[in-house]
Amino acid sequence: MIHIKNSTFNILNKVKNLKYRIVIDSLIVGILVGLVIVLNRFLASELGKLFMSLYKFAKSHVYSIPFVFLILAILGYFVAKLSKKEPMISGSGIPQVEGTLIRKLNMNWLRVLTYKFIGGVACLGAGLSVGREGPSVQMGACIGQGVSSKLNKLDYEEKYLITSGASAGLSAAFNAPLSGVMFALEEAHKNFSPLVLLSAMVASLSADFISKGFFGIIPSLEFSKLAIMPLKYYWVLIFLGVMVGISGVIFNTGILKTQSIFKNSKMKIEYKIIIPFLLAGLIGIISPILLGGGHELIMSLKGMNFTITTLLIFLFIKFIFTFISFGSGVPGGIFFPLLVLGALVGNIVGLIGVNYLGIPNEYLMNFVVLAMAGHFAASVKAPITGILLISEMTGTFEHLLPLAMVVIIAQLTSDLLNANPIYEELLDRILHKQEKGNTEISTSSKTLLEIGIELDSFIEGKYIKEINWPKNALVVSITRGNKEILPKGNTKIHVGDYMVVMTDESASSEVLEDISKLSRSSKTKNS
Numbered sequence: 001m002i003h004i005k006n007s008t009f010n011i012l013n014k015v016k017n018l019k020y021r022i023v024i025d026s027l028i029v030g031i032l033v034g035l036v037i038v039l040n041r042f043l044a045s046e047l048g049k050l051f052m053s054l055y056k057f058a059k060s061h062v063y064s065i066p067f068v069f070l071i072l073a074i075l076g077y078f079v080a081k082l083s084k085k086e087p088m089i090s091g092s093g094i095p096q097v098e099g100t101l102i103r104k105l106n107m108n109w110l111r112v113l114t115y116k117f118i119g120g121v122a123c124l125g126a127g128l129s130v131g132r133e134g135p136s137v138q139m140g141a142c143i144g145q146g147v148s149s150k151l152n153k154l155d156y157e158e159k160y161l162i163t164s165g166a167s168a169g170l171s172a173a174f175n176a177p178l179s180g181v182m183f184a185l186e187e188a189h190k191n192f193s194p195l196v197l198l199s200a201m202v203a204s205l206s207a208d209f210i211s212k213g214f215f216g217i218i219p220s221l222e223f224s225k226l227a228i229m230p231l232k233y234y235w236v237l238i239f240l241g242v243m244v245g246i247s248g249v250i251f252n253t254g255i256l257k258t259q260s261i262f263k264n265s266k267m268k269i270e271y272k273i274i275i276p277f278l279l280a281g282l283i284g285i286i287s288p289i290l291l292g293g294g295h296e297l298i299m300s301l302k303g304m305n306f307t308i309t310t311l312l313i314f315l316f317i318k319f320i321f322t323f324i325s326f327g328s329g330v331p332g333g334i335f336f337p338l339l340v341l342g343a344l345v346g347n348i349v350g351l352i353g354v355n356y357l358g359i360p361n362e363y364l365m366n367f368v369v370l371a372m373a374g375h376f377a378a379s380v381k382a383p384i385t386g387i388l389l390i391s392e393m394t395g396t397f398e399h400l401l402p403l404a405m406v407v408i409i410a411q412l413t414s415d416l417l418n419a420n421p422i423y424e425e426l427l428d429r430i431l432h433k434q435e436k437g438n439t440e441i442s443t444s445s446k447t448l449l450e451i452g453i454e455l456d457s458f459i460e461g462k463y464i465k466e467i468n469w470p471k472n473a474l475v476v477s478i479t480r481g482n483k484e485i486l487p488k489g490n491t492k493i494h495v496g497d498y499m500v501v502m503t504d505e506s507a508s509s510e511v512l513e514d515i516s517k518l519s520r521s522s523k524t525k526n527s
Contacts, residue, residue, distance in 0.1 A: 022157070022199045026164040029147050030203035033140040033165055034210025037172035040117055040139070041215070044132065047125025048292065055127075055284035055291075069281050072126060076277035079122050080270040082115045083329055089116040090329040093138025095427035097166050098188055100141065101159060103509035104431055109149065113142035119331035127280040127291030129321040130332020133173045137183075137333075140169025140207075155505055156448035160199045163188055167200035168207035175211055175218070176392035180204035182385045187423065193450055193498055194479070226369060226396060227362045234405065236359060237370065240349045241406045244371045245413025247345045248378025251338060252422045254319060258327030259429070269329065276325040283321060290317055293333075294340030298372075301347050302365050308351050315344045334422070338379055339372045339390075346371025366402070369394055373403050374410035381414070381421035383407045447505045448476070449512050451519050453497045459518045465489035470514040474502045 058068045083090050088107055093116060099105030120135035144165025148158035163184050171180030184200035185193075262272050283290050289297050297314070306314070322337040350367030353359035369390060376386035386407055391397045453460055459467050464475060464487050477500040478485040478493070485491060493499070499519070503511040 019195065019198065022160055022195060023202050025147060025151065025153070025157070025161055026199040026202040027206050029140075029144045029161055029164045030168045030206030031210060032147065033143050033168035033203065034172045034207035036113075036117070036139060036143060037136050037169060037207065038211055038214045040121060040136070041132065041173070041211075044121045044124035047121060048127065051126055051284065052288060052291075055281070055288055058281075059285045065285065068285075069278055072277040072281045073274050075122055075126055076274035077270050079119045079277075079330060080273040082119045083273065083331065084269055086111050086115045088112050089119055089138075089331045091326065091331070091426065092134030092333045092335070092423070093141075093331070094134050094166075094187075094333070095423050095430055097138055097141040097162065098423060099427050099430060100145075101162060101188060102512055103505075107142060107145060109142040109145040113139050113146070116142070116331050123325075123330050123332045124292060126277055127284050127288075128276050128330060128332060129280075129290075129292070129294070129318065129325040129337050130330060131293040131334060131336030131338075132332075133170055133335035134333025135331060136169035136173035137166045137188075138169070140165035140167070140172075140203075144168075144203075154447070155508075156450075160195060163196055164199040164203035168203040171204040172207040172211040174389065174393055175208060175215065176389055177201075177204040177208040179385055179389040179392050180207070182388050183382070186385050187380065187382045193452060195450070226366055226394075226399065228398060229363050229366050229402060233359055233363065234402065236349075236353050236357060237402055237405050238409055239353075240346065240367060240371060241374055241409025242413050243349050244342055244345055244374035244406065245378045245410040246417070247341060248375050248410060248414050249417045249419040250319070251322075251341060251375070251379050252419050252425065254323045255326055255334065255422060256425055256429075258323040259329075259426075262327045262329065272328045273330055276321075276328050276330060279321060279324060283317070287317070290314060290321065293336030294318065294343075295336070297340055298343045298368070301343060301368055306347070308348055308355075311344055311348050311351070315341065315348070318344065335376075338376055342372040342375025343368045345375065366399070369399065370402055370406040374406040377407040378410040378414035378419070379422045381411060383411055446502055447508050449501045449503065449508060449515070451499050451501065451512070451515050453493055453495055453499065453519050455495045457495070457519050459493050460495050462493055463489065464491050464493065467493075467518065470503075470507075470511045472504050472507050473511045473515065476500050476502050 054068055054071070058064045086108070088096050089112055096105060096107065100107050116135050116139055120132065123130050124132055141162045142165070144161035144163070145158060148161045153161065166188050167180040167184035170183050171177045181197065181200045181204045185196060265272065280291060289300060318337065318341055322334065322341070325332065326334055346367040346369070347364070349371065350359070350364045353367065354361050354364055373386040373390040376389065377383040380386070387400065387403045390403065391400070469475070475487045478487050478491065479498040479500070480494060480496070501511065501515060
């Protein structure tokens with residue numbers, strides 16, 4: 001029986017006025033995501049306060065320590081059961097969203113949303129070294145998918161709403177709407193489609209409005225006004241960028257290696273996930289400042305005057321704690337721990353600059369802020385998102401030049417050391433576990449794919465009739481600026497065009513991959 005919803009006629013008919021429908025739908029998604037993430041942040045914060053009190057009590061009452069570890073073991077066992085029932089909640093959630101967008105993974109949106117919410121709150125509350133941003137992105141994407149399902153949207157419309165939800169999730173998690181939008185374009189969708197930009201912007205801003213309504217109009221990392229570093233000291237930023245780039249490579253390597261160790265272990269998943277919970281208890285009793293994603297640790301750097309030795313110890317413990325937390329498969333992100341590790345590296349380099357290289361002490365915190373953006377770029381390979389994220393989180397846009405300088409040097413260092421983007425590596429690992437049958441859909445259903453044409457791509461400057469298109473793929477529209485062109489065989493493809501291609505849902509992931517290879521720059525493909 002033919003699927004009327006995704007029939008060729010229905011798809012082409014619904015393309016009309018898509019822009020206006022997307023705005024309304026994205027607004028709904030953004031509001032819902034904002035409410036869910038606000039509740040998630042509130043519960044995680046309250047549970048975190050409870051566990052911090054518990055660790056503090058255990059430190060001064062030794063007899064209670066076994067009781068604390070028993071609670072952590074039970075909580076870890078509970079989270080493991082959730083991960084066992086729904087493997088898609090394990091880890092960050094960002095690779096899973098990217099896999100869904102390229103049609104290679106399927107999410108049961110309601111189950112993933114519910115389990116990720118509960119599991120994420122448990123991990124953050126207990127103090128594991130994970131972030132809230134990955135779960136927020138995945139939960140946002142689930143809400144976008146759920147809205148699409150409830151409103152009976154077409155397959156290609158669902159893709160926009162998933163992207164909008166992911167953007168809104170990051171925005172609400174960090175009070176950073178521009179970063180949410182850029183993340184959707186640069187990392188999740190990997191192109192600058194006008195429709196993606198519009199839908200992500202609406203959802204991100206509405207989620208940020210909801211979040212700020214509950215938590216206030218303050219930056220996520222509220223630093224006092226940073227002094228503007230004179231150009232004569234910029235030479236030190238080269239050293240900072242290189243060190244942060246190396247640290248980013250260590251981070252990626254450690255995450256992947258630890259994940260492999262846990263994967264190859266014969267332990268049951270319950271025991272694997274209990275390990276980081278018990279480690280959180282140990283660290284919480286000995287040095288609670290190292291618990292959680294690391295917000296308190298970052299904020300303490302501006303007033304505690306740690307020595308280089310202390311910072312090196314913190315850096316080592318935080319690396320190991322993050323590797324074990326994420327490698328075990330708990331539902332938690334690497335975003336915030338990644339920023340914290342960058343901040344520690346930046347503080348160490350800053351102290352070296354102040355103590356030995358003649359840099360005035362008033363610029364010490366600049367190194368911390370700049371290094372966070374550089375560390376993010378070295379690991380994730382999303383430099384624009386990194387610059388915007390740190391600017392929004394710290395509440396200052398006065399340091400774009402040094403930020404860009406450190407980000408570029410850090411990413412180049414990472415590239416020279418052959419480090420791949422961490423989320424792409426994690427997605428590849430997830431896809432290796434998937435059976436092809438899990439993503440098959442009836443071939444009678446159609447869907448639309450949107451692909452941007454990059455400079456120096458294979459099909460740039462060619463006529464449609466000259467290109468060997470994938471089987472079952474039909475170019476139905478080309479958007480060039482504000483014009484929409486109905487393509488013919490003698491229509492020439494220009495750089496910057498956005499092609500809309502119709503294909504079978506069952507073949508959409510393969511068609512998207514094949515046409516993306518044709519439309520991407522040769523430099524992009526070789527990088």
